[in-house]
Every structure is written in structure tokens, then in C-alpha cells.
Amino acid sequence: MDKEEHVRVRFAPSPTGYFHVGGARTALYNWLFARQSGGKFILRIEDTDTERSDPTWTAGILQALSWLNINIDEGPYFQSERKDLYLKAAEKLFLSGNAYACDCNREDVLKRTEGTGHVGYDNYCRDRGLAPADGRVLRFLTPDSGITVVNDIVRGEVEFANTSIDDFVLVKSNGDPLFVLAVVVDDQDMGITHIIRAEEHLPTTPKAILLWHALSDKKVPTFAHLPVLVNEKRQKLSKRRDKVAVEEYKEMGILPEAMVNYLTILGWSPKDGSEIFEQKKALAEFSLKEVNHSPAFFDEKRLLYFNGQYIRALSDQDFTQRLLPYLEESYPKISRDDILEKLEPLVSLVKERAATLREGVDLLDFLFKEPFAPDEEDLQKVVINSDFSRQLLEEVLKRFLALTPADSRNSAVNATGKTESEEAITTGEKVSGHGLFVAEVLKDILTESGALFDLKLAKAQAPIRVATLGKKTGLPLFESLEVLGFPEVIKRLRAAIEKTSDNK
RNA sequence: GGCCCCAUCGUCUAGUGGCCAAGGACACCACCCUCUCAAGGUGGAGGCACGGGUUCGAAUCCCGUUGGGGCUGCCA
Numbered sequence: 350m351d352k353e354e355h356v357r358v359r360f361a362p363s364p365t366g367y368f369h370v371g372g373a374r375t376a377l378y379n380w381l382f383a384r385q386s387g388g389k390f391i392l393r394i395e396d397t398d399t400e401r402s403d404p405t406w407t408a409g410i411l412q413a414l415s416w417l418n419i420n421i422d423e424g425p426y427f428q429s430e431r432k433d434l435y436l437k438a439a440e441k442l443f444l445s446g447n448a449y450a451c452d453c454n455r456e457d458v459l460k461r462t463e464g465t466g467h468v469g470y471d472n473y474c475r476d477r478g479l480a481p482a483d484g485r486v487l488r489f490l491t492p493d494s495g496i497t498v499v500n501d502i503v504r505g506e507v508e509f510a511n512t513s514i515d516d517f518v519l520v521k522s523n524g525d526p527l528f529v530l531a532v533v534v535d536d537q538d539m540g541i542t543h544i545i546r547a548e549e550h551l552p553t554t555p556k557a558i559l560l561w562h563a564l565s566d567k568k569v570p571t572f573a574h575l576p577v578l579v580n581e582k583r584q585k586l587s588k589r590r591d592k593v594a595v596e597e598y599k600e601m602g603i604l605p606e607a608m609v610n611y612l613t614i615l616g617w618s619p620k621d622g623s624e625i626f627e628q629k630k631a632l633a634e635f636s637l638k639e640v641n642h643s644p645a646f647f648d649e650k651r652l653l654y655f656n657g658q659y660i661r662a663l664s665d666q667d668f669t670q671r672l673l674p675y676l677e678e679s680y681p682k683i684s685r686d687d688i689l690e691k692l693e694p695l696v697s698l699v700k701e702r703a704a705t706l707r708e709g710v711d712l713l714d715f716l717f718k719e720p721f722a723p724d725e726e727d728l729q730k731v732v733i734n735s736d737f738s739r740q741l742l743e744e745v746l747k748r749f750l751a752l753t754p755a756d757s758r759n760s761a762v763n764a765t766g767k768t769e770s771e772e773a774i775t776t777g778e779k780v781s782g783h784g785l786f787v788a789e790v791l792k793d794i795l796t797e798s799g800a801l802f803d804l805k806l807a808k809a810q811a812p813i814r815v816a817t818l819g820k821k822t823g824l825p826l827f828e829s830l831e832v833l834g835f836p837e838v839i840k841r842l843r844a845a846i847e848k849t850s851d852n853k
Numbered sequence: 854g855g856c857c858c859c860a861u862c863g864u865c866u867a868g869u870g871g872c873c874a875a876g877g878a879c880a881c882c883a884c885c886c887u888c889u890c891a892a893g894g895u896g897g898a899g900g901c902a903c904g905g906g907u908u909c910g911a912a913u914c915c916c917g918u919u920g921g922g923g924c925u926g927c928c929a
């Protein structure tokens with residue numbers, strides 16, 4: 350790290366759509382670089398295109414950065430508020446002979462260059478001496494010889510022949526400045542030392558460098574062009590085509606720290622080969638020089654794995670706090686206390702299984718979703734089209750009914766000092782027919798009931814599970830039943846038995 | 854078309870001339886564990902795009918080819 354230089358980097362998104370993970374990674378790498386060098390991380394909103402920019406998107410960017418814990422030292426600056434600065438620079442360029450007015454339209458240029466093999470502007474207005482005016486654009490006069498070298502931390506020195514660079518537009522015919530101009534003016538004005546951005550900007554970099562020199566003697570920033578993130582077809586991620594909005598991942602219950610970890614690893618890896626690590630490791634070891642050169646596919650499956658690891662590493666308390674907002678959002682009519690009461694005994698079981706917070710919500714839906722309705726397909730499969738399910742359900746129902754609801758545990762205890770079932774549980778004796786409505790007892794009952802029909806527990810649990818929890822897969826059955834509670838379980842078992850008779 | 858970038862298992866990567874008959878992770882398959890599903894454990898399949906050089910020796914360096922991508926806009 351160059352200690353003599355006061356590092357200033359900027360993240361400069363344009364608010365023209367959802368903020369996607371590619372932008373997030375660029376922001377993250379900028380931020381990491383700023384943090385580890387004690388520099389400043391600046392946010393600049395590039396909204397010079399008034400047609401396509403929208404404050405809504407800006408708000409989304411701000412929220413996403415905050416969610417990812419990428420904090421901003423300066424800004425956001427808005428280019429739309431700095432137009433005067435750009436126009437002043439444009440005037441300077443015109444006066445110094447580095448720019449000229451042009452009244453060509455696209456059709457004229459196309460007509461002139463047709464068949465010449467040249468694509469792009471043909472410098473037609475270079476020597477016409479037009480004065481700047483409404484309806485005329487301002488073009489930069491690029492040199493006809495020489496090369497421009499981009500000094501890039503990731504890619505080394507990249508050379509561009511100046512002849513390959515067209516006289517590009519700086520100011521639109523309606524008087525609005527274009528991003529090329531605005532970016533250079535701002536980077537100079539804001540004292541940016543390192544420009545870290547996606548590789549798609551590499552081809553426009555020589556233009557920026559040429560402009561930079563035409564505008565001032567200041568040192569050109571150091572560049573770092575990051576490989577782009579691509580979709581499964583290996584095309585650059587697009588906010589229109591690919592559904593990769595940061596917001597969506599938050600919505601589906603990705604933990605921000607898992608997202609940050611995954612994004613960090615997407616294009617860079619620490620020397621020891623570890624993949625899941627705390628951010629302080631990245632802060633200590635991240636290096637732009639070590640960033641990969643080739644495009645990376647944003648693999649959601651892998652993100653999910655990372656997220657699962659992060660979820661499982663959470664304490665039960667933390668996990669509860671993370672999950673709670675998602676549950677409250679899904680069940681606005683249920684009070685927080687009621688949710689917490691049911692969640693508490695199951696939280697570690699949920700934590701162990703959920704790859705996302707949204708999955709955590711789904712695992713618990715049998716407790717909260719109204720009205721309860723078992724999955725139709727599963728119901729058909731293991732309850733209705735099963736030769737033993739009806740008898741088994743009835744047997745289990747009968748035995749459950751002989752139990753004492755756990756809710757009335759206290760009164761039961763008060764009456765006899767210690768209930769029969771508790772006695773049995775503590776002595777390890779098998780309970781059958783009598784006992785408390787608790788997981789261990791329920792498991793014993795189902796094991797015994799299944800044995801009556803020559804069924805192993807694995808097989809016997811299926812119809813009971815679908816009848817009461819609604820799906821073939823999910824949380825461990827008996828703990829779930831205990832939390833669901835005696836009356837509700839009885840009710841659901843009866844409803845399922847009803848359904849088997851409907852079909853017979 | 855022109856300019857530029859890129860190229861190790863399906864995916865993300867380790868590898869910076871010998872320690873590589875290429876290592877790890879996700880995904881996939883099998884088995885174990887198991888009340889379902891996960892998680893976890895064990896094992897398996899799977900890759901240096903191709904062709905020339907350079908070198909005693911190349912995944913690693915050079916050239917070419919091929920392939921992919923980006924830019925080529927009065928978008929950023």
C-alpha cells in the first residue's frame with residue numbers, strides 16, 4: 350500500500366434499475382481497499398442521464414449498501430447537481446482547442462461512412478469551425494497518433510492506439526453533459542486516487558485519460574478493472590435480463606454477512622485457501638493485485654451453501670432475532686410473543702435445516718398458517734392412497750387421546766404430586782396409553798402403533814406427518830407435534846381420517 | 854467489421870518453471886448416520902481449449918488458432 354498517498358476511491362453507480370450483485374461486489378472491493386489503506390470511500394450517483402435515472406433506484410442502492418454494511422465516508426454526490434462544473438470544463442476544452450462543435454446527426458454519419466469499413470464518427474466537423482450552439486454537440490478531438498496506456502492493477506499495462514478512438518461526444522445537443530466528461534471532472538474535483546470498477550469500462554478508459562490530461566496536470570488515478578460477473582450463459586449480468594437484485598436476496602433470507610463473504614470470494618481468494626471467513630480476514634489480506642482476471646459466474650447454489658453455514662454458526666438467540674422479522678412479515682396477525690413462544694422450542698431444529706431465513710419461515714408454517722391445509726400431492730400419496738394409513742391414524746388418535754395435554758401439566762402435577770407419565774419418563778419405562786403429550790411419549794406411541802401394522806417408524810411417521818404438519822418433509826415430527834399442541838394435533842388427525850373415508 | 858479483455862473439473866478457485874500422475878469448495882452420485890427432510894461423515898466421478906515454440910523440465914513463459922466476453926450511443 351502506498352502510504353504517502355491519501356487513498357480516495359469512489360463507487361459510482363447509475364440509478365437506472367435494480368442494484369445487482371455485480372455492483373455490490375464492485376462497491377465491496379472499493380470499500381475493502383479504502384478501509385485497509387485508511388482512505389475514503391465515496392459514493393457518487395451518476396445520474397447525468399435524466400431520461401433513465403430515477404431516485405427510487407438511488408434509494409435502493411443506499412439501502413443495499415447499508416444492508417451489506419458497506420458504509421460511506423463521503424456522499425452521495427449527485428452528478429445531476431453538478432452540471433455547471435461539467436459545462437465549465439466543456440467550455441475550457443473548447444477554448445483550448447481540445448473540443449469542437451458538431452451538428453452531424455446519426456443518419457448523416459452513417460450515410461458518409463457506409464461501405465468505408467469505418468464504424469463510428471468520421472470527424473466530419475473537426476475543421477468546420479462551428480460555434481457551440483443549441484442543437485450542436487461538443488466533441489473531444491482525439492489525437493491522430495500515439496498510444497494511450499492504461500495502468501491497471503489487475504491487468505497490467507493496456508495499450509490503446511489513439512487512432513482507434515473516435516472523437517467522442519462530451520455535451521449533448523440539448524446541453525446536457527455526458528458521463529465521460531462528468532466522470533473525469535468529478536474524479537479530478539474529488540481527488541480520486543484509484544478507480545476500481547468493472548471491466549466493461551476498460552475500453553472507455555483511454556478516453557478518460559486523454560480528457561484528464563486536456564483538463565489538468567493532476568496525476569492520473571490508478572485503475573483496477575475487475576472481471577465482470579456473468580450469468581449461466583456467460584454474459585455480463587444485466588439488471589433487466591438476470592434476476593440478481595441485492596434486494597431479492599435480502600428478501601429470500603440471505604444473511605448480509607454471507608452475501609459479503611460470497612462476493613469477496615468471487616474473484617479473489619486468500620492465500621490459505623479458506624472460503625468462509627470473517628471480514629477482518631479480508632480486510633487484512635485482500636489485495637487488488639490478486640484479483641482474478643476472468644469473468645465469474647454468480648452461482649446462487651454456492652451462495653445458499655455459504656448462507657447455510659452462516660445460519661448454523663449463529664447462536665439460537667441470534668438466529669431467532671434474524672428470523673423474527675420474516676415471520677412477523679408473513680404472519681402480521683400473530684403477535685410477536687406468540688411467535689416467539691412457539692419458535693423457542695424449535696429454533697435449533699430450524700437453524701440446522703434452513704439454508705435461508707425464508708426457508709426457516711417455511712419450515713414453521715404448520716404452526717402459523719391459517720387455515721391449515723396439507724399439501725394435496727403429499728396427502729394423496731401417503732394418506733389417501735395408502736392401505737395402512739387410515740387404521741394407523743385411528744390407532745394413533747386413540748392413543749393420543751388417552752394422554753394428558755402438556756398444557757395441563759401443572760394441574761396434573763398439583764393433583765398427584767407427580768403424574769404417572771412423568772414417572773414413566775424419568776424411569777425410562779415405555780409409556781403406552783397414558784402419559785404427557787410430549788415428544789418422547791409421542792415417539793413411543795407411534796413406534797408401538799406402527800409395530801402393530803408391521804411398520805417401521807420411518808414408514809409409520811409419514812401419514813402422521815402429512816396429516817399434522819402438512820408435508821412429507823420438514824422438522825422432526827414429535828417435537829413439532831408437542832409445540833403444535835394437543836387440541837390442534839387431535840383436530841388435524843381427525844380431519845385426515847375424514848379424508849381417508851371420503852375416498853373409500 | 855474494428856479495438857480491448859479473458860481461457861485449470863459443470864461452477865468458484867489453488868497453482869507465478871521442477872514439491873502437480875493438478876489440490877480445495879459448491880453442485881452431482883454412492884454409502885454411513887437417521888422418525889421425514891436437512892445437517893454431518895466417508896468415498897466417487899469430473900479439468901489445465903488446441904497447435905507450435907522456449908527449456909533438461911511447462912497448467913505455469915512466448916507466438917498463433919479457436920472459443921467466450923466487453924466496448925464500439927447525443928446510456929453508464
